[in-house]
Amino acid sequence: MDLLVFDHPSLEAHRSPAKHPERPERVLAARSAVAQLPRRKVDRREAPAVTADEARRAHEAAHVARILGLSEEIQDLDGDTYAGPGSREAALRAAGGAAALGRALARGARRGFALARPPGHHAESDRAMGFCLLNNVAIAARAAIDAGARRVAIVDWDAHHGNGTQEIFYDDPAVLFVSLHQWPLYPGTGAPAEIGVGRGQGRTVNLAMPPGAGRPDYELAFHDVVLPVLEEHGPDVILLSAGYDGHLRDPLAELRLEEPAYHALTHEIVALAERRDAGLGIVLEGGYDLEALEQSLFATLASACGQSVRVPRDARGASEPARRSIDLTRGALAPHWSALAHR
Numbered sequence: 001m002d003l004l005v006f007d008h009p010s011l012e013a014h015r016s017p018a019k020h021p022e023r024p025e026r027v028l029a030a031r032s033a034v035a036q037l038p039r040r041k042v043d044r045r046e047a048p049a050v051t052a053d054e055a056r057r058a059h060e061a062a063h064v065a066r067i068l069g070l071s072e073e074i075q076d077l078d079g080d081t082y083a084g085p086g087s088r089e090a091a092l093r094a095a096g097g098a099a100a101l102g103r104a105l106a107r108g109a110r111r112g113f114a115l116a117r118p119p120g121h122h123a124e125s126d127r128a129m130g131f132c133l134l135n136n137v138a139i140a141a142r143a144a145i146d147a148g149a150r151r152v153a154i155v156d157w158d159a160h161h162g163n164g165t166q167e168i169f170y171d172d173p174a175v176l177f178v179s180l181h182q183w184p185l186y187p188g189t190g191a192p193a194e195i196g197v198g199r200g201q202g203r204t205v206n207l208a209m210p211p212g213a214g215r216p217d218y219e220l221a222f223h224d225v226v227l228p229v230l231e232e233h234g235p236d237v238i239l240l241s242a243g244y245d246g247h248l249r250d251p252l253a254e255l256r257l258e259e260p261a262y263h264a265l266t267h268e269i270v271a272l273a274e275r276r277d278a279g280l281g282i283v284l285e286g287g288y289d290l291e292a293l294e295q296s297l298f299a300t301l302a303s304a305c306g307q308s309v310r311v312p313r314d315a316r317g318a319s320e321p322a323r324r325s326i327d328l329t330r331g332a333l334a335p336h337w338s339a340l341a342h343r
């Protein structure tokens, strides 16, 4: 299966203050993951700049105007969220690549990857936050809908809760948002009881994983909640908000995922996408240990384009705290999903 890859040289030009974990070298690590795939499988595209109209499908006009109006001046947009020379172009290309990916998937492409930097999932409809300027995956989801997808699902396995993506789709029944994240951790949202509002009730799914959670815990969450809900939602396009700060070696979180976990979890999503003939798009989020980022992203992309890698079974069971938390999510959502009510 071929992989469409959206990338742009400007993604490196978003300069970070000294010692900031969200640094340009992350782009090189991601490119090196792509370079390890068989060349014939990769269809490279230059990421276009997102248009104001595309960005306004996920953000308020004032926020889009703020990003379009960024100057070369170094500014702090939200505590740890900076902008400076190169940031405007990088943000527009990251979001534009994601939008182009969403559109391509809605029109029949089956697998793709948007190399996005700055990341996006903390950016809310009206503000930059947590290293994120524009919400790339949210813009991709709306671009997919605008290009004809009826239902989209976003699975976010970054170690931090995707508060921005949740906020943007909280009342939207067409876009299912599923987040697996460490709890407690920045930004503090993403409790199991947060399930959406109005017509979107039940379409937000939060799996609050305890510190130390690893592959057996994530596999249980997939089996008990993520996969049944995805299947019942019935997406034409599945987007993966792929952050790798859940890796054992990542400095910003305390989860214990490793490459075989990313391979195995991607495989489950790929199998579901194949059953439904849905497109699958991977959008880069966080991940701050460069080697872990490169190798885990490679595991995801290889799995997405059908390369089988032998993943040893993990015989350990899920931990009690993880089971309790997964049960809380299932209980909160059971009234909204028949696939959960019967379990």
Ligand SMILES: [Zn+2]
Residues within 6 Å of the ligand: 158, 159, 160, 243, 245, 286, 287
């Ligand atoms: Zn993160």
